Amino acid sequence: MLISKLKVFKSHGKQYIPNLLDVTLAERFRGRPVVSPNVDEKTVEELVQLCPVEAISKVPLSLDLGKCVFCGECQFQYPQAINFTNDYRIATCRREDLIVTSDIKKAIPFDPQFVNSYITKYFGRSLKLRQVCAGGDNSSEMELNASMNVNFDFSRYGIEFVASPRHADGVVITGPITKSMEAPLQMCFEAIADPKIIIVVGADAISGGVFANSSAISRDFFNLNKPNLWIPGNPMHPMTFIDGVLSLIGRAKRNENE
């Protein structure tokens, strides 16, 4: 009994990532896209037609990461126009910053001056979050769980998920918000004491994703409440979440010249 445990211990070894601020993901991981400045009109038109979630718009050619499901089809068919890099630092504090044009060559902007000062003041050293899945497909939820696991161990920063909105400083929303979850989500958000934040995770939650035109979802929650952090992905990578939250509370800085 003890020997078999020791074997597991020995093989398990040390698993945590020592420095969460310095991580490089697999080469094929699709993160920040680079949009080429010289794309002819015909290609732009075809790109707009190709995108399954209407994330690509013309004049100027841009890709909205809030809608993008990162299928990578635009890159496969028009590599001269759009290329995804493995830069996972794509979370932003403003919705409009998620729209990538050819001007963005280095990093997605995250300007701390657009973050409310109370967030760094109150939550900089301890942030408790309540997660609400409102129609998510269980992949974003598993990635949120993974960000707390033995590899990423995000709770080392004092950031944790809690079981009750009464214990929370903010809500993390996944899924396109189904009609059936609209009321429970609003109720949960109201149960959190002020000041509080909203973090929106995944293409589904940010824009509805592939379900944007469904009659079974309702986006009214976002008319009533304003999110503080947008984390794109389908599902988002745990590192995108970690970098986004750390940037929000002022514990990480995104260098736009990198």
Add this chain to the structure above:
Amino acid sequence: MSWLRLKNCGKAINLDQIPNIEYPEFYQNLVEMLEDENFHIADYFGYSTTEGLKLIAIILDDKNSDILIAEHTYHYYCEDSLLSITAKCEAMHPFERDITERYGIVFKNNPWNKPLRFLANRFDKRMIIEKYPFYQISGETLHEVNVGPIHAGIIEPGAFRFTCNGEKVLHLEVALGYQHRGVEEVMCSTKSTLKQNIIAENIAGDSAVSNAIAYSTNIEKLSANLNNNSKQLNTERAIAQEMERIAMHIADTGALCGDIGYQLGQVACEALRTITINTTQMWCGNRFGKSIIRPCGTNFPLNNEICSEIKKNMSDVLKRYDEIRQNIKNTPSVIARFEACGTVDRNIALHIGAVGVCAKASGLLRDIRATHPYGEYKNMNHVPIIKTYGDVMSRLTIRCREVLQSIEYVLSLVDKIDTSIVQSRPIYNNNLMQNAISVSIVEGWRGEICHTAITNSQGEICCYKVKDPSIHNWLALSLAVRGEGISDFPICNKSFSLSYCGHDL
């Protein structure tokens, strides 16, 4: 019996080839077949046409590897109300409830006529999810516990209502529908094959590969392109699907260990799952395998570098997971919690139509890879792992041994693959057969996933039906916790690991 027999690897058929039979015979056939344990229901749904509502039933004959299909055209104003098959065969309950909810047809004598998922376009809009008619038992010693829709952990929403006698659970009813996003509606509202493929991947993110294989196979069947698939493509799909199974079974092993406070098992499994899904990420850029599976081709053909990485990582996982498995078996405090807990006996599993891990743990052979092989599985001679007790430990044991089995499969498939063959790119503008129906069944890690596509006279998909294995197995969870302490609910729930979004669509 006039039912049409198809094969899982066969072609799509014309809609008018489906035998149309009168309800008394349809009813009789279904009841007789479902009494035989060699048959089980794969899907049963309504499809609205100008002639009336077609009720299409798809039955699997496990002995002969056949898919049986027949329909009955129901004329609302000319026919009496239909007799409920659920009254004779409990496995039919979700399907009849779905038809009632969608079209307002009430089956006579249906013992459990409750809304299934509160669809957006349901027949009776007065039925709202907040007022789900929970079954109530009253008595001086009884109390009710309500859990959900939002749960304490990071999981999907669903409302659970326990009726308890002291600490013991007398009855549990699960009310789902909070995750309903209109998958089938969105699927038919677009003509883009790429978008439909991505929707299929988003039906249940943890089964993205399996759902995408089911969808792509349907497109290939409908475009008569099935046999053009290279052997390579089928092998790659099998590797992707087995990797998904490995990752999710390891995740569930870890979660079960976590639920009983056995931290070593939990963290060791978390680390192994990370290795597995990072290998998938290295292959396709997504940790859940979204974007690997596309119709008629692939954007991510395996190359030597990725093959050797898969081999290296999977061999590592094999060794380390086996150590964890041995340790679970050798730890009495772990076994004491898992054994004889949440038991579903064979007879119950058979009657409620259980599939996948749940059925295999109760001694039922339900594994599409063995009974209705598709793609690469035709050459693999898969022998399912079966346990008989039907408790939490049996379901865990099935998972443990399936992980080892799947790793062996992956290793041997990777060895066989010839990476020098140039694979075709995906084809999104296939001309689909007109007025046709295609059924594709795959074995996901939870159990069988059944996708049915129907095309109209323009060759566009006008009806798309998805059946997740969870739809059969949620009832097994309710029955498993009867008589258990309510504190054992988390491990019972985790041992089934059912999908909310797959059920609600």
